[in-house]
Amino acid sequence: MKLFDLIEENPSLLLMMQHFNIDFRVGDLTVSQLCNIEGVSEKLFISIANLYNGFRPVENPIDSVDDLRQTIEFLRNSHDYYREDKYPQISSYIKQLQENHPEKELKLLEKFFYEYFAEVIDHLDYEDNVAFPYFIELINKKTSSKTDLYSAKEYSEHHTDIELKIKDIKNLLLKYVSISDDLNLRRKLLFSLFELEYDLYIHSLIEETILIPFGYNIEKA
Amino acid sequence: MSRHQLHITIMVHSPIIYEGLHTVLSQSDMDCVICKVDSLDDLEAILHSKKVDILITNPLLLVNREKDVKRIRKNNPHFSIVGINLGIVDSHSLALLDSSFTIFDTTEQVLSKLQKAGNNNKLKVTTNDDNLTERELDVLTKLVNGFSNKEIADSLNISIHTVVTHRKNITTKTGIRSQSGLTIYAISKKIISIEEVDLH
Numbered sequence: 001m002k003l004f005d006l007i008e009e010n011p012s013l014l015l016m017m018q019h020f021n022i023d024f025r026v027g028d029l030t031v032s033q034l035c036n037i038e039g040v041s042e043k044l045f046i047s048i049a050n051l052y053n054g055f056r057p058v059e060n061p062i063d064s065v066d067d068l069r070q071t072i073e074f075l076r077n078s079h080d081y082y083r084e085d086k087y088p089q090i091s092s093y094i095k096q097l098q099e100n101h102p103e104k105e106l107k108l109l110e111k112f113f114y115e116y117f118a119e120v121i122d123h124l125d126y127e128d129n130v131a132f133p134y135f136i137e138l139i140n141k142k143t144s145s146k147t148d149l150y151s152a153k154e155y156s157e158h159h160t161d162i163e164l165k166i167k168d169i170k171n172l173l174l175k176y177v178s179i180s181d182d183l184n185l186r187r188k189l190l191f192s193l194f195e196l197e198y199d200l201y202i203h204s205l206i207e208e209t210i211l212i213p214f215g216y217n218i219e220k221a
Numbered sequence: 222m223s224r225h226q227l228h229i230t231i232m233v234h235s236p237i238i239y240e241g242l243h244t245v246l247s248q249s250d251m252d253c254v255i256c257k258v259d260s261l262d263d264l265e266a267i268l269h270s271k272k273v274d275i276l277i278t279n280p281l282l283l284v285n286r287e288k289d290v291k292r293i294r295k296n297n298p299h300f301s302i303v304g305i306n307l308g309i310v311d312s313h314s315l316a317l318l319d320s321s322f323t324i325f326d327t328t329e330q331v332l333s334k335l336q337k338a339g340n341n342n343k344l345k346v347t348t349n350d351d352n353l354t355e356r357e358l359d360v361l362t363k364l365v366n367g368f369s370n371k372e373i374a375d376s377l378n379i380s381i382h383t384v385v386t387h388r389k390n391i392t393t394k395t396g397i398r399s400q401s402g403l404t405i406y407a408i409s410k411k412i413i414s415i416e417e418v419d420l421h
């Protein structure tokens with residue numbers, strides 16, 4: 001299967017490629033050829049592409065230290081995308097909207113978003129600095145205390161919270177807060193929120209169906 | 222967009238403004254029926270028998286009538302209040318309005334605002350499934366004012382369990398889960414006024 005055809009079917013795979021650090025100019029390369037050139041596990045690549053296409057993996061696609069590193073690298077890159085691209089973009093749309101319309105709800109919406117954004121940054125930092133290094137240590141068998149640092153439950157609860165607040169903002173804009181006109185800006189904001197929500201959803205699926213089960217298996221071994 | 226006949230009620234004391242509005246509206250191509258009331262009490266009385274889509278009023282006539290306005294809105298969820306800004310408006314009364322125009326606005330601006338207020342009513346009709354019960358509104362108001370579940374339970378004389386149930390229902394009906402989100406919801410729905418919320 002050529003990557004070009006896959007991208008035509010689902011352009012959000014471009015975002016996935018970006019998280020894998022793969023350039024968009026794919027030429028006529030097949031998935032297998034591209035993965036070979038880029039040094040990415042083909043199994044992992046296909047599993048995540050399937051997630052983006054709506055299918056959960058039937059078996060865990062990672063089985064080596066290197067696969068784990070690649071998965072973590074992928075998640076770290078998604079963090080950069082949230083931190084440096086998506087959240088600043090949404091934030092600037094909300095700011096613009098607030099400046100264009102005098103309704104006080106928008107001032108509150110902006111405040112809500114900023115507080116939420118700060119929570120998200122905390123969470124991303126926590127994963128980058130605590131959770132991911134723990135996985136690396138775990139697989140290197142350097143750690144003896146396996147339960148203190150990291151809790152799968154806490155991990156997924158964090159994520160749920162992050163996704164729910166995005167839903168709140170979307171619902172407020174689609175159902176309740178009345179703003180006159182400004183459809184271009186409002187559409188851009190809503191599209192951004194949907195894009196973010198979608199990527200966050202895949203992000204937590206990767207952690208829940210790939211990373212965490214793999215960690216458990218290592219712990220048991 | 223299909224136009225529908227708008228039932229507009231005007232509540233102003235100044236005959237000049239009433240006549241002016243009446244002329245602007247009747248000479249426009251807006252399909253509307255105009256009537257006049259002298260007070261909120263009169264308005265409430267005619268609301269029993271007549272349809273009113275929009276009330277046009279001087280916001281000063283709403284000063285200290287917040288409770289009455291809220292009651293009228295609750296009983297008539299499909300109507301809008303448009304204020305004529307005559308220069309002096311206090312923020313409390315302003316919060317009671319859906320929209321406003323000034324006496325310096327052009328005829329087109331005034332008509333477009335009224336048309337929009339009328340269209341908003343249509344939206345209100347279709348998004349009615351979040352209608353909260355009296356009790357849920359009580360819980361919501363306390364919640365957005367920062368009360369804990371226990372404090373809400375104590376002040377309303379109900380069990381914490383009941384508070385939790387109300388909160389679940391509020392979230393199911395509104396689709397909003399977080400406290401900040403519910404605060405914005407409550408303001409958008411004019412359940413609380415912005416002055417009741419600490420912006421900092």
